[in-house]
Amino acid sequence: AQTVTQSQPEMSVQEAETVTLSCTYDTSESDYYLFWYKQPPSRQMILVIRQEAYKQQNATENRFSVNFQKAAKSFSLKISDSQLGDAAMYFCAYRSASWGSSNTGKLIFGQGTTLQVKP
Amino acid sequence: DGGITQSPKYLFRKEGQNVTLSCEQNLNHDAMYWYRQDPGQGLRLIYYSQIVNDFQKGDIAEGYSVSREKKESFPLTVTSAQKNPTAFYLCATTLTRRSNQPQHFGDGTRLSIL
Numbered sequence: 249a250q251t252v253t254q255s256q257p258e259m260s261v262q263e264a265e266t267v268t269l270s271c272t273y274d275t276s277e278s279d280y281y282l283f284w285y286k287q288p289p290s291r292q293m294i295l296v297i298r299q300e301a302y303k304q305q306n307a308t309e310n311r312f313s314v315n316f317q318k319a320a321k322s323f324s325l326k327i328s329d330s331q332l333g334d335a336a337m338y339f340c341a342y343r344s345a346s347w348g349s350s351n352t353g354k355l356i357f358g359q360g361t362t363l364q365v366k367p
Numbered sequence: 368d369g370g371i372t373q374s375p376k377y378l379f380r381k382e383g384q385n386v387t388l389s390c391e392q393n394l395n396h397d398a399m400y401w402y403r404q405d406p407g408q409g410l411r412l413i414y415y416s417q418i419v420n421d422f423q424k425g426d427i428a429e430g431y432s433v434s435r436e437k438k439e440s441f442p443l444t445v446t447s448a449q450k451n452p453t454a455f456y457l458c459a460t461t462l463t464r465r466s467n468q469p470q471h472f473g474d475g476t477r478l479s480i481l
Binding site: 252254257281283290291292293295298300339345352353354355357358359360 | 398400402407408409410411412415417423425455457459461463467469470471472474475477
């Protein structure tokens, strides 16, 4: 079974600085997807960025980028030029790329990292 | 606008009572999911459905039931057998035809015991 681990329960960053959130996962599959979701105090789950395992190039979305190390099974999120609105809980999630009776698109989540942004 | 609507936003359950959480979507997505979120924890899968009239248990299905009579709707019933129902419940959907698509989430329902 796949597992996702976020070892940093809380992180803080100064506004305009850069912060990196860590995520490791365990899987025997070769094809899968990885996601970072943001959950602000409103409790909405907002997709931040996604990475296909078959792609070597790290995904980027504006100020958000990932460092995907497939061999090390590591998927960290870097937030550049941090803003007050980035304060939230961040979840790393894994999904198998195959569809079938055992792989149905379900997401496997880490425990989350609460990010505080200091003005 | 396309989206996922969960209702109610807050729900209270009395001892021995069954309650139903609603999830409606107009995204034309095939797959729908129910997750439970407890404080300090990630989301855990309760039930999922890939097509109408079919659904499967997730990792923590005990004490819950679902139905999928329409593509747009996937209600979750929290039964009296669920002894610790206080949590935040999230409904999600995704297209199955394109597996690289992310899941989209509703705004959630917070369930508490009276």
